[in-house]
Amino acid sequence: MKVKLDADKIRKIALFEKVTGAAALDCVESQNGRKLTFVVKEGEVGKAIGKNGRKIRKFRQMLGKSVDIVEHSENPGDFIANVFSSINVKNVEVIDSGEGKIAKVDVDNSEKGKAVGRNGWNIKRARELLARHHGFADVSLT
Template identity: 40%
Template sequence: MRVTLSDEARQLIALFEDETDVAARDCLVDEAFDRLVFVVPAGEMGKAIGPGGRVVRRVEQRVGRSVELVEDADTAADFVANALSPAAVYNVTVSENDSTVAYAEVASEDRGVAIGSDGKTIHRARELAKRHFDVDDVQLT
């Protein structure tokens, strides 16, 4: 699926790339939680974060917002698992009937982490899964 970026998102990706030397694949400007979520290529997460989180903190200072990173994946199931991080996701099943729903199996002790405070982690997973894999909803099991 092709992701359409706003001018603001393109500018933020350019800034992110200048600071991290990582080519972000997407930037979700999440006004509801006053944060930016960058999708980084698989294997580039450590470089984007930097030693002790220094690189991503520098990006946060430049943009004046919280910055979160999600690692890209080839499949919807793997992508949803990455988007729910840092929760431990055991399995993701994608069901395609009238709508496409990803069911993520999360340990009961990690359920709160997968939801996030005020639902921000599950919101991130839903928004990004829709943008990248046309998944209509993400549910925890």
């Protein structure tokens, strides 16, 4: 899918690419603007992080924000696992309903709070990224 970016996100992506050397496809920001997530091309997460995390640390310091990196995948299931990379995803079920594709992500009960995130940031981010990159109507946790 083609992702539409506004001028602010294009500037952030350009700076990200300049600092890290990794190709970014997208950028989403939390509502309070304190957290950014960059979607990078497959195989470029290591490049974005840099040796011992040097590149991503430098970028975070420049912006003064929390920055996450998600590896893109053409496979929706793999992309969902990448979005929830810090959580043990047991299974992903894709349902093609009349209102569009829905992803049901199965995580341990002990990790549901982490999957939702503070103020719902992680689940909102997952919904936005899956809608933008794979045309999903919704993402739910089971």
